[in-house]
Amino acid sequence: MMIITTQRSSVFLAIDTTLTAIGWIGFFYLFTRGVVGVVEAATTGSAQQLSALEPYIPTVTTLATYLLVGATNALILVLWARHHDLFFKDLYVPKALSHIDDATIADHFQLTLNQLREIQTSRVTVIYHATDGAIAHLETDQLQMQSALNGSLLAPMKVA
Template structure:
């Protein structure tokens, strides 16, 4: 499976049981159909025109019945999940993040963050450890991220 989620042991047991029953039913119908074709015995009245198509039609009818039953189970399961677990589906808006926490996360001052937000172009240089080492904005000044008191006049377009 591509996506795996943790399930309760009861749900896993139900899933395994239904899957096993499905495979058992499939093999039973398959072997019964193959055996009846080999023996040439059918448990239905003979109609000369339909004789070649009767095993196929019976098998298709059984498959359609199983598919309809599976669809019914799926719809009932979806209704159950929708009814009892509607609180889990509710999309919650993320908590608003203020500028102070963003600046603290990136180890910037509030003034540096405001300058980055106001600029149209920002070039960020990183130190080898991944921290912000240097900032260049389209404003008339350039400042170091680790020392917000040092300003150098540079025009960056």
């Protein structure tokens, strides 16, 4: 299997990270203001204000129950992971992955080194497969290369 990936630019990564952080800060700010407002109304309010909050008590109880169940599930998951790491870490010793060079990858997919480098450096690659699954034709945003295969039926597959 060949996975072709393109790196995100640092500008888009910074924008994504910034917008995500702003969203979380806004959520926590609004959530905290709501909780503080409810607590202040309950502690400093009159009996009339408390009666106004009475319809919301079942909802608050339900949300508190959901939070308690979620926290319990998270605690169980963390404890299980720690137990697993402590007692079973010797069973799963990952083998060091050997580095696969470009010549091996090109040979596996029956490509030339030039074709492989072209795929790796292009932003868009269209790969046409023969009926037996081999790569019959490549189109990238820079060049078009024809493989040495004699496949007559081609199936297009876009990879970006």
